[in-house]
Amino acid sequence: MSTTIHEIAPADAPMALLLLADPSERKVRAYLPAARCFAALVDGSIAGVCAVVPRAPGSHELMNIAVDPARQQRGIGTQLLTHVIDMYRREGAARLEVGTGTFGYQLAFYQRHGLRVFQIDRDFFLRNYDEAIIEDGIQHRDMLRLAIDYRQEG
Numbered sequence: 001m002s003t004t005i006h007e008i009a010p011a012d013a014p015m016a017l018l019l020l021a022d023p024s025e026r027k028v029r030a031y032l033p034a035a036r037c038f039a040a041l042v043d044g045s046i047a048g049v050c051a052v053v054p055r056a057p058g059s060h061e062l063m064n065i066a067v068d069p070a071r072q073q074r075g076i077g078t079q080l081l082t083h084v085i086d087m088y089r090r091e092g093a094a095r096l097e098v099g100t101g102t103f104g105y106q107l108a109f110y111q112r113h114g115l116r117v118f119q120i121d122r123d124f125f126l127r128n129y130d131e132a133i134i135e136d137g138i139q140h141r142d143m144l145r146l147a148i149d150y151r152q153e154g
């Protein structure tokens with residue numbers, strides 16, 4: 001299995017994958033046109049996708065990262081996230097942010113790659129989604145905001 005990461009046009013990012021990370025198609029369609037999208041190609045097909053939008057000058061937000069469920073837990077998500085983090089560092093970005101739930105393996109996934117909590121957005125998932133988002137039998141309510149501050153790296 002050979003995995004390569006490529007930047008793709010937002011229109012080529014598979015909606016079925018994006019909806020794994022963000023169940024609101026309306027929200028995904030709202031941020032996608034302004035996003036830079038990256039795809040993990042495995043043997044020529046898209047196995048993973050990541051979308052990043054510009055925020056304040058020098059600051060970017062990772063809005064979505066998802067891997068095809070049949071191909072998860074094989075390192076593809078790690079390769080995609082590492083590629084994106086390193087690419088923004090190389091390009092001279094100041095900061096990369098992400099919002100995620102307050103529990104679950106995704107939180108460890110981001111922290112393992114250097115993203116640190118800087119804020120909690122209470123009731124974010126209650127305010128922004130019509131349907132309850134349940135994981136491990138627990139409803140997601142609050143969002144943790146994490147960031148890498150490239151300028152503070154040793």
Ligand SMILES: CC(C)(COP(=O)(O)OP(=O)(O)OC[C@H]1O[C@@H](n2cnc3c(N)ncnc32)[C@H](O)[C@@H]1OP(=O)(O)O)[C@@H](O)C(=O)NCCC(=O)NCCS
Nearest residue numbers: 020021065066067072073074075076077078100105106109
């Ligand atoms: C998050 C995601 C992109 C990671 O992709 P992946 O290809 O599975 O990632 P990796 O194989 O590189 O694994 C990364 C870590 O997550 C863990 N992990 C991945 N899927 C997991 C699962 N379903 N349950 C528990 N741990 C899981 C892996 O074990 C690994 O941990 P390790 O580094 O200690 O071994 C993928 O699981 C996914 O698409 N999830 C659904 C969408 C989502 O939640 N996106 C993030 C929104 S905040």
